[in-house]
Amino acid sequence: MRINSVSFRQSIAALSVLLFLLGGNQSRADHIKTLQTEAIKNKFSKVAHWGNDPSNYTMWGSHSNRLIPVFTFGTLGAGKGVDLNDYSGTNSPYRSTQKIQNLYGQVPSNTLNPKANYFDQSNIGSIQKAALEAGKKHLFLVVFDGMDWQTIRAAAIAKSGQVAYKSGKGTGLHFQDYSAAGTAQFGYFVTSPRRASVSSDVDKQLVLKLNGLSGGYNSQKAGSFPWSTESDLWYLIGKKNGSKSGEHAYADSAGTASAMTTGIKTYNGSINVDISGNQLTTVAHLAQEKGFSVGAVSSVPISHATPAASYAHNVSRNDYQDLTRDLIGLPSSSHPNKPLSGLDVVLGGGLGIEAKTSSRQGKNFVPGELYFSHADIEKVSVKQGGNYQTALRTPRKNGNELLQKAAKLAAKNNNRLLGIFGVGKYKGHLPYQTADGDYRPAPGRSGSAEQYSTADIAENPTLAQMTSAALTVLSQNKKGFWLMVEAGDVDWANHDNNLDNSIGAVLSGELAVKTISKWVEMNSSWEESLLIVTADHGHYLVLDNPAGLLPPTK
Numbered sequence: 343m344r345i346n347s348v349s350f351r352q353s354i355a356a357l358s359v360l361l362f363l364l365g366g367n368q369s370r371a372d373h374i375k376t377l378q379t380e381a382i383k384n385k386f387s388k389v390a391h392w393g394n395d396p397s398n399y400t401m402w403g404s405h406s407n408r409l410i411p412v413f414t415f416g417t418l419g420a421g422k423g424v425d426l427n428d429y430s431g432t433n434s435p436y437r438s439t440q441k442i443q444n445l446y447g448q449v450p451s452n453t454l455n456p457k458a459n460y461f462d463q464s465n466i467g468s469i470q471k472a473a474l475e476a477g478k479k480h481l482f483l484v485v486f487d488g489m490d491w492q493t494i495r496a497a498a499i500a501k502s503g504q505v506a507y508k509s510g511k512g513t514g515l516h517f518q519d520y521s522a523a524g525t526a527q528f529g530y531f532v533t534s535p536r537r538a539s540v541s542s543d544v545d546k547q548l549v550l551k552l553n554g555l556s557g558g559y560n561s562q563k564a565g566s567f568p569w570s571t572e573s574d575l576w577y578l579i580g581k582k583n584g585s586k587s588g589e590h591a592y593a594d595s596a597g598t599a600s601a602m603t604t605g606i607k608t609y610n611g612s613i614n615v616d617i618s619g620n621q622l623t624t625v626a627h628l629a630q631e632k633g634f635s636v637g638a639v640s641s642v643p644i645s646h647a648t649p650a651a652s653y654a655h656n657v658s659r660n661d662y663q664d665l666t667r668d669l670i671g672l673p674s675s676s677h678p679n680k681p682l683s684g685l686d687v688v689l690g691g692g693l694g695i696e697a698k699t700s701s702r703q704g705k706n707f708v709p710g711e712l713y714f715s716h717a718d719i720e721k722v723s724v725k726q727g728g729n730y731q732t733a734l735r736t737p738r739k740n741g742n743e744l745l746q747k748a749a750k751l752a753a754k755n756n757n758r759l760l761g762i763f764g765v766g767k768y769k770g771h772l773p774y775q776t777a778d779g780d781y782r783p784a785p786g787r788s789g790s791a792e793q794y795s796t797a798d799i800a801e802n803p804t805l806a807q808m809t810s811a812a813l814t815v816l817s818q819n820k821k822g823f824w825l826m827v828e829a830g831d832v833d834w835a836n837h838d839n840n841l842d843n844s845i846g847a848v849l850s851g852e853l854a855v856k857t858i859s860k861w862v863e864m865n866s867s868w869e870e871s872l873l874i875v876t877a878d879h880g881h882y883l884v885l886d887n888p889a890g891l892l893p894p895t896k
Contacts, residue, residue, distance in 0.1 A: 373893040374500055374777035378784035378842040389890030390496070392839045393882050394575030400787040400839045406578040407559065407592040408490045408880035409460055409530045409568040413511075414469070415522035415859070415873040416478070423472025424872070426527040429461035436460065436532065436559065445607050446536055447617070450558025451589060458561065463531045463598055466874060467605025470625040470824075473872045474632065479822035480871040481629065482858050483602065485648050486851050487595055488833030490880025491530075491568035494518075496841065497848035499891045500777050509569045515848070517855050517875045525868045530568045532559040533598050533879045537609040537617055538580070538591035542657035544664070544704040547676050549609075549619035549657055555580055555591035557607070563589070568880075578882060595833065596659035598878035599651035603826075613647070613656040613665060621655045621676070626824050630683060635819040637687030637759075637812050641772045641805045641850070642830030643713040644669065644690035644762060648878060652826040653685050660702035666714040670722050670730065670760060675704055684722075687759045687815050687825070689745070689808045693735050694766020713770065714762065724757055733761040735801050742803040749811035759815045763802045768792050771831050772802050776846035783846075786838030805829060806853035813861050827854050836881035844883075 381387035381399045393401030417424050427433065435441035436458035442449050445462055470481055486493075491512075498514030499505055511528040512518045520526060538554025563574035572578060582588040594610035601607050604614055604622040614622045626636040638644075638652035645665035650656070654668035655676040667674035671684025692713035700707045708715040722728035733748035735741060745761050752759040764770035773794045774783050781799055785791040803811070809827050816823035829851025835843035855875055862871045885891075 372778050372780065374845060374891065375782070375784040375842045377890070378840060381841075382785045382787070382789060387886075389887050390841060390883060390885050392836075392884070394578075396884070396886060402579060402882045403787055403837050403839055404579070404881070405488070405592050405594065405879045406490070406882040407534055407564055407580070407590060408578060409565070410463070410533055410877050410880055411491050411494065411511075411528065411530050411568050412466065412874065412876040413517045414527045414529075414875075415520065416525045416868040416871050417469070417527050418525045420478075420525065420872070421472070421476045424469055424476055424478075426469075426529045429465040429468070430529050431459050434458040434460060435462050435465070446557055448556065450556055452560040452562060453558040455561050457566070459566065461529065461531045462607070463533050463878075464601045464605050464607050465531065466602040466876065467625060469874065470872070471605060471628065474625070474628055478870055478872045480862065480866050481625070481822075481824040482827065482871070482873040483825070484827045484829070484851070484855055484858070484873065484875045485599065485602070486829045486832045486848060486875070486877045487642075487648055488836045488879060488881050489829070489848060489877040490883070492883045492885055493832065493836065493844055493848060493881065495888065496883065496885060496891060497845045499888055500845045501849060503892060505888045505892070509567070516852050516859070520859055522859070522868045522873070533593040534559050534590050535593050535597040535610050536607040539611055540609050540617070540657070542611075542619070544656065544658050544661045544675055544702070547619065547657050549615070549617065552609070552617060555587060555589075558590035560589060593879040594659075595647035595878050596651060599648040602876075602878065603651050611659050613650050613654050613659055615655055615657055619657055624651075624653060626653045626685070626826075629822070629824040633819075633821040635686040635816045635823040636825070637685050637816050637823070638669070638690070638826045638828070639687070639805070639808045639812050640690035640828040640830050641847070642690065642828070642834065643692030643695075643764065643770045644688055645692065645713045646830060648828045648830060649690055649826065653682065658702065661704060662700075662713045663703055663707060663715055663718070667718060670718065672718055672721065675706060684758070686823075687812045689759065689761040689812055691762070691764030691772055692770040693762045693764045695770050719760065719762070722760065724755075730758045730760040731755070733759075735763040737797070737801070739801060741801045742807045745803045745807065745811045746814070749814040752815045753818050756818070759811065761808070761811070765792075765794065765798050765802070771834060772805065773799055774831060774835065774843040774846050775804070775850045777842050777849070779846065779849070784840065784842040786835075786840035786843070788838070804853070805850050806857045809854045809857045813857070817861075817865065827858070829854065832877075833881075836883065841883075
């Protein structure tokens with residue numbers, strides 16, 4: 343115990359010195375933070391804005407209907423249904439009336455496009471299923487929540503120090519430049535849901551009524567490429583002429599993540615159920631049936647939409663505690679009598695958000711933590727006879743050391759791994775590393791900035807460290823494994839119109855991708871591994887002057 347305490351104090355001291363040194367040279371060294379701070383103060387920036395009004399930096403704080411890039415590794419020439427060419431170009435589902443009908447249950451207006459090169463988000467699920475059938479042993483789905491082509495470009499410029507491209511795959515980030523022994527591919531897909539939303543009953547797990555717009559994609563308005571300049575700026579956010587309901591719905595994280603894990607389009611807010619409320623089989627379920635281990639890692643709460651969609655079932659993304667119960671194999675509102683087997687690894691944020699009530703979580707909500715019940719965590723812990731080695735953020739304990747120790751014990755004893763961390767006062771996500779990595783965010787659309795203590799940073803692992811811990815456990819299964827990793831804080835930063843945090847979140851997610859590619863190189867090959875790096879949906883960042891992201895020359 344004494345050694346751990348000394349180690350923690352040393353970590354705190356080192357972080358304090360680093361943050362002081364970085365902060366002392368702030369105005370000169372941290373150009374992106376300065377840019378973001380001034381943009382919020384002036385409500386305007388010549389460099390960038392969110393939405394369709396260049397004069398208003400924070401015009402739009404939600405998602406959009408943009409095409410989303412996908413980077414794949416281990417796919418080129420890997421067999422039918424695995425290669426991206428089976429879904430793009432002349433094979434695009436958007437060139438076929440019947441395939442569009444299968445996607446949306448109808449043929450939405452202006453969605454058929456005989457020249458489409460893009461495919462559909464649900465094809466990400468199809469690729470993974472085909473990879474399982476083809477004999478791939480290690481499957482990775484990395485989701486940068488809310489990261490569209492423009493967000494990637496901003497991060498690439500900030501990291502590389504140059505404006506190196508105006509279109510296409512781009513360069514500057516690891517997942518843009520990595521070749522995976524010549525097996526890498528690039529494409530882009532439509533994210534629009536089958537339906538905008540539904541009314542539901544979480545206690546009875548019923549879909550009661552379909553609401554809002556239906557999905558679809560009009561390339562004449564939104565563009566044929568992720569880097570296109572849109573002809574109808576209101577279309578991207580489901581509006582017409584500024585206020586009236588538009589042509590097609592834009593996506594949320596639940597329906598889009600569900601599409602990528604099941605291969606089926608559904609409604610916004612769904613966690614792996616279709617528009618009638620029927621439960622869908624995920625890639626993780628299929629992998630588990632083949633004897634694979636399965637896991638999910640996220641920088642945001644463990645039962646938020648994307649990590650929940652790795653495995654759980656629910657008519658509502660907001661039924662957090664029940665979603666956590668599905669993830670760890672306990673009875674839930676969706677599986678009251680025969681619970682799911684549970685994931686082998688569950689790592690993420692969500693600790694420290696207290697709630698006495700939660701009207702959206704149904705009658706079985708347990709007052710206390712919003713995203714999980716401590717009683718449930720204790721029930722599955724090895725200390726109580728369960729099968730999960732647990733690691734929760736603990737005062738005066740280094741988060742990475744705590745997690746890696748738990749991962750090694752889980753691997754040694756053939757246990758599962760459950761870890762919950764986060765900064766409670768900021769809704770439970772991991773600290774933003776920011777564009778220059780100093781963990782000192784600029785203010786966002788609310789006008790305030792998150793401020794972390796040295797303990798907040800020391801007591802939380804990074805997303806890359808969580809990914810490493812997950813691999814320690816999952817790789818013990820020689821039959822194979824499936825792993826989802828979510829850089830969820832990209833989405834939260836873009837909601838906040840915060841370029842500093844958004845770029846930092848992309849860069850921290852990039853380190854998780856590097857962790858995976860390095861593991862494959864050292865322990866496997868791209869013949870038996872598959873890695874998909876993509877996003878669930880986009881936001882509405884517009885780079886008016888990309889060169890303005892670079893520090894001014896002396």
